[in-house]
Amino acid sequence: MKKIISLCLIIVLLSIVFYSQVGKTHNVQVSIEESTKFSEEEINAAIAVVKRKFMGFRGCELTDLWYSESHSNQYSEDYLKYGNGSLNEDNDGNVIVLLSNFDVNSSGGDGSFEPNSTQSDWKWILVRDRKTDKWRVDDWGY
Template sequence: MIVLCGKKLEFDVEPTVINGRTMLPVRTIFEALGLGVGWDESTGTIIGTKDGLVITLQIDNKEAKVNDKAMMLDVPATVIDNRTVVPARFVAEATGADVDWDGSTRTFYIDTTIESNLNVFGGNVKNVEIKSVKSNIFSENDIESAINTVIAYFKAEFSGCTLTEIVYAGDDKQEFAYLASQYNADEVIVLVSSFDVDSSGGDGSLTPNSTYSDWKWILVRDRGGQWKHFDHGY
């Protein structure tokens, strides 16, 4: 049985276990986790997308990717009775969900609430303070979408780091116009964050046991499209 945030999931194809890994129909689990589903038939590649997060799996290939970061799977995506199934734990944890297995009831629990979120593949976004700033350029939804894109990127890429604060940097039409021309984009938005680094130093480029403030995130998009991470740093 699969339970997502307290609700039992229903499948038209029953979950199966391969080498100790629970495998679920790709469309059902992706859509339950809020992921858009893409399929490249020529390469047998499954692509899940959500707020700047990209999860890529290939049929019978043990290497998967989370935002271009390679991950090795115990059991790859595969096809059973003409249905594509994927490893539930990997997909759920890649989105930042908490996963638990109750062997006594054979129940697989998935919790997607941000309060329980600690992504094992990257940064910790469990207690991010999201500050509100009014804008005459972007709507609240525009800013929220940009913040979610950064959070997803941080979770996937900033191992050993804890995101503590993120905020829209404020309206600066001149800077936005300049950056848009530099990056050949219709629109640019800038966010500012603070984060702590543990003793590992993150990916090795950051100072161990330190705090970074006023760290800029630059995102771009085509008009009416989704925000994409373009650059970050000071």
């Protein structure tokens, strides 16, 4: 019985340590503007991919995540001309850009962010090979 209790305690402690190390997305405010380019289902699928990717942002909490068609179109165009899209031959219907804000805790996240800061208008560039494929994050940042 003591071994079971000890094992449970270790599992709980490891869970707490692991949870404190992942990027948090549970309180994110999501906003989706009207789109003529993507369905709501396609946009929500992209949002889910970004949330999963953000879990790797240790010590950070995603506060806002949004889709703006005008911003997405502008950033997609730049991506297709100057970014990886120019190398991958992605077409515009298979590139979506989401924007986000997130807070960084006192540890500075993984060390690449200013401690106790807020990152604003952080871009997430997602691509897919075909309209029927799943989104994947190709690039992020400013």
